[in-house]
Amino acid sequence: MNELIGRVFRFEKTVFPGSSALYGKLATHGQSPKALMISCADSRVVPELIMQAEPGDLFVCRNAGNIVPPFATQNGGVSSTVEYAVAALGVRDIIVCGHSDCGAMKALSKPETLDGMPNVAAWLRHSAAAQHVVNSCYPDLDGHDRIRAISLENVVAQIAHLRTHPAVAAAIVRGEMALHGWFVDIHAGQVLGLDGDTGRFLALREDQPLPVAVSSTPRMAMDYATVEAAE
Amino acid sequence: MNELIGRVFRFEKTVFPGSSALYGKLATHGQSPKALMISCADSRVVPELIMQAEPGDLFVCRNAGNIVPPFATQNGGVSSTVEYAVAALGVRDIIVCGHSDCGAMKALSKPETLDGMPNVAAWLRHSAAAQHVVNSCYPDLDGHDRIRAISLENVVAQIAHLRTHPAVAAAIVRGEMALHGWFVDIHAGQVLGLDGDTGRFLALREDQPLPVAVSSTPRMAMDYATVEAAE
Amino acid sequence: MNELIGRVFRFEKTVFPGSSALYGKLATHGQSPKALMISCADSRVVPELIMQAEPGDLFVCRNAGNIVPPFATQNGGVSSTVEYAVAALGVRDIIVCGHSDCGAMKALSKPETLDGMPNVAAWLRHSAAAQHVVNSCYPDLDGHDRIRAISLENVVAQIAHLRTHPAVAAAIVRGEMALHGWFVDIHAGQVLGLDGDTGRFLALREDQPLPVAVSSTPRMAMDYATVEAAE
Amino acid sequence: MNELIGRVFRFEKTVFPGSSALYGKLATHGQSPKALMISCADSRVVPELIMQAEPGDLFVCRNAGNIVPPFATQNGGVSSTVEYAVAALGVRDIIVCGHSDCGAMKALSKPETLDGMPNVAAWLRHSAAAQHVVNSCYPDLDGHDRIRAISLENVVAQIAHLRTHPAVAAAIVRGEMALHGWFVDIHAGQVLGLDGDTGRFLALREDQPLPVAVSSTPRMAMDYATVEAAE
Amino acid sequence: MNELIGRVFRFEKTVFPGSSALYGKLATHGQSPKALMISCADSRVVPELIMQAEPGDLFVCRNAGNIVPPFATQNGGVSSTVEYAVAALGVRDIIVCGHSDCGAMKALSKPETLDGMPNVAAWLRHSAAAQHVVNSCYPDLDGHDRIRAISLENVVAQIAHLRTHPAVAAAIVRGEMALHGWFVDIHAGQVLGLDGDTGRFLALREDQPLPVAVSSTPRMAMDYATVEAAE
Amino acid sequence: MNELIGRVFRFEKTVFPGSSALYGKLATHGQSPKALMISCADSRVVPELIMQAEPGDLFVCRNAGNIVPPFATQNGGVSSTVEYAVAALGVRDIIVCGHSDCGAMKALSKPETLDGMPNVAAWLRHSAAAQHVVNSCYPDLDGHDRIRAISLENVVAQIAHLRTHPAVAAAIVRGEMALHGWFVDIHAGQVLGLDGDTGRFLALREDQPLPVAVSSTPRMAMDYATVEAAE
Numbered sequence A, B, C, D, E, F: 001m002n003e004l005i006g007r008v009f010r011f012e013k014t015v016f017p018g019s020s021a022l023y024g025k026l027a028t029h030g031q032s033p034k035a036l037m038i039s040c041a042d043s044r045v046v047p048e049l050i051m052q053a054e055p056g057d058l059f060v061c062r063n064a065g066n067i068v069p070p071f072a073t074q075n076g077g078v079s080s081t082v083e084y085a086v087a088a089l090g091v092r093d094i095i096v097c098g099h100s101d102c103g104a105m106k107a108l109s110k111p112e113t114l115d116g117m118p119n120v121a122a123w124l125r126h127s128a129a130a131q132h133v134v135n136s137c138y139p140d141l142d143g144h145d146r147i148r149a150i151s152l153e154n155v156v157a158q159i160a161h162l163r164t165h166p167a168v169a170a171a172i173v174r175g176e177m178a179l180h181g182w183f184v185d186i187h188a189g190q191v192l193g194l195d196g197d198t199g200r201f202l203a204l205r206e207d208q209p210l211p212v213a214v215s216s217t218p219r220m221a222m223d224y225a226t227v228e229a230a231e
Ligand SMILES: [Zn+2]
Pocket: A040, A041, A042, A064, A065, A066, A099, A101, A102, A103, A104, A105
């Protein structure tokens, strides 16, 4: 038997009993997670570890490439998970988290490696903007730098997709939602954050404001009245 | 016979001969339109009249509700028209143009009027963000004000959709694309423009800078190198 | 600033005030357009100019290639615009209007030019019948003649698609709908019309009946009774 | 065990040996069927019995409601079967065959009976034109007559869908394809055929020409040249 | 006129009158078929002949490749026919029936032969599991053996798809549904059946139990209670 | 600022440095995870905690309801993640992991609670089989027991979906893939496993063989030859 699978007994014997108070509370009161994290399926990037999250802290959606399709007529698992997080759980922070050495981004950089994986290829069309930006704006990049650029632009693209989701768009207008675009460098042990105003990624620094992709500044409720008055 | 249809002969007899030099040039050299306008099918809002455009000036996409679906796995006519305008024709300005008294927006405001029109209902899901924003952020609006608010938010939503299109996203990063969100008030004879920085619509005024939804400021080509250096 | 965009002020200053009575009436009473025109996004083919239409006269749907997808389970912007025109506005004439030197039809003729435009390529599958007819029935055509043939057959194909839309099909049976297939030759300043009986395009001539693709002859309400009697 | 399933042994023991020459020829030379029949899954309407067809004679597609979706971006089993029949097998006659007492048509007539069958409901959207025609043009019909009318109009609608398929459209232009719209009355033992010129169904009579929905008269290869000359 | 089509008169003159009692009963009482058969459109494989079925015995769905797409968000004709058979007609046996020398399976074996048939190619993605199994597990097979292996695995794959349909899944749990996977060898006049326990196909033999793909053994209604008790 | 988000600095300061050898190895050699886990986005069910997995051990896909859509023509993020795990990473164990008090399953049990969440409602159609099984086979269950039954049947349904994926199906035939269906009871701190032979869930016990949903017993490569010989 797969050795990893056998470790499940430790959960029953050690982990659960050791956190029985927390689990009891979570089972009784239900969850009220503090954020939604959309990250890659990659085994090396564990959201709860990066966020130092306890059970109950973090609603998590993971897929190859940390992708959020835009809101469209036909939606799937990511859109539904976003909708549930915002509409049912009232989450007010969403983090899209990419990472270095991402297999999906490497495949996007070398599409010929996707030949035996038609579904991955189709799925990565949701990263076409990242690919297009790098091909068109940074044509001289190659190798590691090109993959890094695609991975960062992919986070930018997924943040743009997130904004098309009605529940997210409305929460932003109400000033009740912030979007975060992160990139975990698993080689350097460093996390970068997208600054939405400049479009650049900055190293997160404890002594500086956290860069935010889309901040939670409400538009005022007066807006439409103002326009009326202007006529 | 429908009287309107009979007027086509005037085109052959009067219009074409009167502009034969222009048509001759356009037929010989092909088109190189100065902008793409995405507007409603409404008969009262004639893009070429609003823009005072000659044949050859304006690439035009029109549909019920001036909608641009986001870039997704399965795309249709609007996405293709955007792609053709940017990739094949090199258009550098895209205008999304809503208008007052819009039948589609009125239907969005009163969904029960869509009962016999299942396709319109499905199509208007691409305006769900506008509907959601107004329902959630401006619950007290009703009647004419509510329809106006939905129509303005619909322009905001379609601009957000436009940004998900790879060719548009890349042109924005290169600083070669500006997006414009307009609203034509056919009662007041006035055109409003979305100011992307504040999220508000302003009356266009000849003596002031044109409000722009997404401006054409490039991110610098150094960006990724800078990030590397920061590590 | 793009010079074309600056012209919008002329609309506010000149056009609107000059037609204020018409606009006032249209704003008060709403639109009741006399026809729906489905034409190409091409900047050289201005529907209102070809039809000599005033604001309020013509409901207009425009996309790359003047395409009408057939009525299917999943419908988009064109289907919705058709549905709105027929069901909400009661339009009784629909014109599908192609044109010479059409970029979409040239791309269909040389599919390899579509390599960087996957959405246009997918969209043009709705013109596959035109492509198939010309490849299979007129294999010797090439160059300008081949593009012209594809463009004409494309109008035929889109008329066939229009007939699959329930609202259109029912209006035809009631004798309350005529479909028109036109082709504007922007080199010759000439308009051709599809004669549905023979399947050929004829020059429109003021002294002859207008060729019609599908005419508005009702089937009699007796039909089903008659069949019963025949048993 | 289900008694019907046990009858399969008779095929091995009796049917196959009794037609071994025919099966041997069909296995060696492959099939070259004389027509494609699209009929309902209904157990009472056996295509080979109605057509008096031997093995090898009739390519058959059957589904609930004898439906042919129009040719669209995403196609399924019926479209593929049509494509294979025309492109790979060279079939030159296609029969769409409806029937009396059809469960699918009855469900279309009373949509509330579809509540537990969401897929059937979605599938029957391909018959929306038939439903729309009868509701709109024959509002006074009810009961048996209404179901009969919907069933006949459904055959008309599926013939319209068939014409959107590129391989079919091209074969019609070449004069190598006839489309037949039939209705089998299993109460009266009678077969009706759609006459495409009048849009009515006629009883098939051995002493009269078979009514044809779309006949195989080619358009002449000269067509485009003629149009050129007309300019 | 196509000679086959002319044979329809024999149905009216001979077949129907000869079975008028049966047809009368079926018209009066409606159908209650004993099984659903999903088989290929191939003209050489006549389900009613193989099953020795009378009118009224067998509900039949036929398409190129005897394919059943899995139950998904968007479903088509086969899914609807399955749903109707189980939910409306209460069918308790479903037979998926492949055959030798199948054109669809040969195309799957040589995908390059599908170049002119994009819909068939797309449709056959529902047989991708069969193709993948043979390519990966039996790489040394070629020619006739490879096509046979793909055809058999295709039956296995379609049975797996059938199990994803809710109505089928529930009937299996209730013990009211058996699934059969058959293969008709039209060269040898032999029928093979899938034994679900071993995953192998066996010749059907009258003196042995019929091999069944998924048998109708109910899970006990106690199941969930039992689990509760185990805690 | 959201307190949770601020904890990210601990990752940089403490977690990464403390595991620098492991991360260094994973960054240099890439990942080779021991299993794919498909679990719910629920914040209380942390896959790495349940599996006691280190970074690099577990490829993880998470979405609302731990759903795996079946392999179909149009696939999304889960299908792509499965494909990548099997085809690119060679994963040989897949665990579908449900849990108690699941919001998605509760919504499935009371569909009226989904009114404001149309995407979640659409996504949960992939759990329709579970809903259908419980409604039809265990009609007397209600409250907590009904939700538990739906959650368990949902795991069964997703395992059935997994088997339709070509890469999974082929790996099963080769004997290189085991599928596991688990249910984590966060109230009792207990993990149940699906026994594929009986269709029941059993408590995992360290002293007994792990129940397996689909085991990795290969079919022999001789299969097709054997069938040939049987003719
Ligand atoms: Zn990754």
